[in-house]
Amino acid sequence: MPARADNTEATSPALRTALGYYQAWTSHDIDKAMSYIADDIICDTPAGRLEGAEAYRGFMAPFVQIVTGAEMIAAFGDNETALVMYETRTVPVQSAPGAECVTVKDGKISYSRFIFDRAPFDAARAAGPAVDA
Amino acid sequence: MPARADNTEATSPALRTALGYYQAWTSHDIDKAMSYIADDIICDTPAGRLEGAEAYRGFMAPFVQIVTGAEMIAAFGDNETALVMYETRTVPVQSAPGAECVTVKDGKISYSRFIFDRAPFDAARAAGPAVDA
Numbered sequence: 001m002p003a004r005a006d007n008t009e010a011t012s013p014a015l016r017t018a019l020g021y022y023q024a025w026t027s028h029d030i031d032k033a034m035s036y037i038a039d040d041i042i043c044d045t046p047a048g049r050l051e052g053a054e055a056y057r058g059f060m061a062p063f064v065q066i067v068t069g070a071e072m073i074a075a076f077g078d079n080e081t082a083l084v085m086y087e088t089r090t091v092p093v094q095s096a097p098g099a100e101c102v103t104v105k106d107g108k109i110s111y112s113r114f115i116f117d118r119a120p121f122d123a124a125r126a127a128g129p130a131v132d133a
Numbered sequence: 134m135p136a137r138a139d140n141t142e143a144t145s146p147a148l149r150t151a152l153g154y155y156q157a158w159t160s161h162d163i164d165k166a167m168s169y170i171a172d173d174i175i176c177d178t179p180a181g182r183l184e185g186a187e188a189y190r191g192f193m194a195p196f197v198q199i200v201t202g203a204e205m206i207a208a209f210g211d212n213e214t215a216l217v218m219y220e221t222r223t224v225p226v227q228s229a230p231g232a233e234c235v236t237v238k239d240g241k242i243s244y245s246r247f248i249f250d251r252a253p254f255d256a257a258r259a260a261g262p263a264v265d266a
Contacts, residue, residue, distance in 0.1 A: 046250040073246060074216045074234045076209030083207045083216050085234045085246065099232030099248050101207045101218045113206060113218065115232050117179040118252035 014104035015077025018084055021102075021109060026070040026088075030061050038108040045114045066091040073097070080104060092124035147237035148210025151217055154235075154242060159203040159221075163194050171241040178247045199224040206230070213237060225257035 017036055024032035034057055043050040043059070050056050069089040076083050085099040096116060103111040150169055157165035167190055176183040176192070183189050202222040209216050218232040229249060236244040 046252065074214055076211075076216055078209075081207055083209055083218055085216055085232055085248065097246065097248050099218055101232075113230065115218065115230050115248050115250065117248065118250050119179065119255060122252060122255075 012077035012079070012082065013107070014080050014082040014102065015075060017104045017107055017109060018077060018082035018100070018102050019075060022070075022072065022075075022084060022086065025060065025064050026067065026086075028064055028067070030057065030064050033060065033064070036107075036109055038105065038110040041108075041110055041112065043112040043114060046116060046118050063090075092128070093120040096120065145210035145212070145215065146240070147213050147215040147235065148208060150237045150240055150242060151210060151215035151233070151235050152208060155203075155205065155208075155217060155219065158193065158197050159200065159219075161197055161200070163190065163197050166193065166197070169240075169242055171238065171243040174241075174243055174245065176245040176247060179249060179251050196223075225261065226253040229253065 021033055021036035024030075024036065034053060037053050037056055039053050041050075041053055041056050043056055045059065050059055067088050067090055071087050073085040073087055075085075080103055081101065082104065083099070083101045086097065088096045088098065090096050098114065098116040100115075101113040102109045154166055154169035157163075157169065167186060170186050170189055172186050174183075174186055174189050176189055178192065183192055200221050200223055204220050206218040206220060208218075213236055214234065215237065216232070216234045219230065221229045221231065223229050231247065231249040233248075234246040235242045
């Protein structure tokens with residue numbers, strides 16, 4: 001059954017997983033976040049495909065470190081699929097919204113399609129000192 | 134009531150509007166697409182905020198011209214909000230996915246939050262001849 005986050009999240013297993021994952025990474029808890037990720041996750045990001053949990057962690061961990069705030073814009077789901085859009089504030093980029101469409105199996109995210117705008121991150125990298133300096 | 138596109142779109146007024154809009158622009162029918170857009174639409178894009186239908190049309194029309202194909206990845210909605218993610222193929226960029234979260238009032242999109250990756254478009258512009266050449 002389809003469900004939206006604000007009132008009926010309990011009815012969508014996929015959305016419950018997606019929101020647990022979101023809650024973990026926006027709290028900078030990368031280990032908790034990874035507990036929602038399947039070992040054989042496939043994730044299509046703007047920069048290309050990631051395969052496996054270690055590759056996924058290598059992609060997410062640096063991002064989680066620079067996140068200073070986040071808020072959910074909208075979140076929907078049904079049995080197997082969840083679709084979320086959120087705003088984040090990061091050290092190099094003030095407004096960095098993202099959208100994720102995830103497939104959930106047995107409570108873990110097995111596939112993720114991830115969209116965000118790389119342009120302001122590229123610009124920040126070109127303009128300034130290293131983010132982790 | 135929340136609804137997902139593949140089976141229950143009729144139950145979400147906002148999703149019905151969002152899908153009508155999507156169907157129109159992916160068919161290159163910009164006039165039909167604009168019939169779903171409120172005169173006073175506000176749209177937050179990666180490049181900044183657009184205010185009003187004319188500004189919105191000025192943003193969408195050039196994009197619609199370069200779209201060669203599209204497919205919906207996921208689409209959900211409830212009474213007032215729809216959230217969609219889709220893949221597009223364009224002349225300069227082979228894979229250009231986007232996500233939109235729209236607020237619908239009286240059958241028209243009054244607010245849109247739009248996410249896509251500008252980086253490959255910037256790269257194509259830097260590398261090649263003008264898209265509309």
